[in-house]
């Protein structure tokens with residue numbers, strides 16, 4: 309269990325913002341309790357013949373708006389508290405962007421980098437074997453998250469199909485294209501955050517090509533948002549991964565960094581011309597140093613809880629785009645706000661991933677495959693509409709973007725609960 313309960317932190321925000329939004333106390337209470345949690349121990353036969361046990365979790369937090377939806381994370385720090393918090397954030401996220409889904413999350417406590425591909429496959433399939441009745445295309449639909457990818461989703465779908473003697477591509481999203489995945493799902497989280505960043509820059513009246521940007525985390529989300537922002541004319545001056553980061557005032561070529569990291573598994577300042585990589589001037593920095601750089605926009609794209617009372621006062625960025633889930637602890641929301649920093653919250657900024665997951669599910673259920681242009685256009689519409697709705701609510705009611713996003717989501721969930729009939733209805737009729 310983490311030192312600070314991530315779930316308690318997430319719940320604190322939900323409860324206080326729900327009060328702000330005048331949500332019925334009974335509904336707030338309902339939103340304070342996860343619907344179903346499953347914890348399993350998975351025995352796996354390792355390549356050397358030994359048997360190892362791995363803990364797995366899945367939480368369906370709330371299904372008011374539809375089947376529950378959310379990724380599966382493979383990470384050494386996965387624990388029940390974190391998974392519940394992440395499933396609560398998924399509940400809010402799906403409501404912010406108006407998807408017909410509730411929220412869920414799953415994970416396995418494992419360092420996948422230490423497993424062979426076959427051990428990883430056995431573990432992924434074992435997870436689905438125990439969860440086969442917990443998930444389902446109308447019940448709970450997993451997807452990738454930290455250190456899981458389309459190949460793992462493919463194994464999981466195949467396991468589900470063989471247990472249920474069916475073909476159900478709509479049970480899981482983020483699959484390989486050949487197995488029913490959607491075009492445009494791979495960069496959807498980064499693209500959604502990129503679209504939010506463009507909208508913010510536009511609303512603030514800033515100049516795109518003046519922007520200096522630091523990205524913490526160089527996984528799927530961090531890579532694509534950095535790549536797209538650089539293509540749009542911004543300067544990506546710092547990037548880090550779990551090992552540390554690099555800084556260059558002149559800015560990096562993101563694609564070259566990515567290629568270099570794929571090959572050497574290390575971050576280096578390089579420009580690749582053909583097969584020749586040329587090292588450029590750069591400074592090595594720690595992840596902590598990256599967060600407090602004097603840049604225009606900071607993009608935390610790694611794990612939760614990185615901006616805390618220990619560093620919040622030192623943040624110099626004008627805006628923070630949260631691609632990671634929960635990078636800013638609720639205890640510093642006020643500090644960040646009082647410093648005048650604009651935060652595009654995770655539940656909006658990283659919703660591009662689950663949005664294209666929804667498109668994938670729709671395509672699977674209707675037997676269609678949309679073109680990349682179609683997917684990207686629909687994602688753009690969804691992100692811009694959602695961003696504008698949150699922005700306008702914030703302006704109209706004098707709230708931060710995070711408060712506005714939560715208020716929007718909580719009102720939507722609350723209206724759906726009320727449509728079923730609440731105490732008020734039964735008492736007064």
Ligand code: GLU
Pocket residue numbers: 377378379380449450451452453454481482633658659661662663665
């Ligand atoms: N894991 C991603 C998230 O945190 C995507 C979830 C999904 O596609 O269902 O939003």
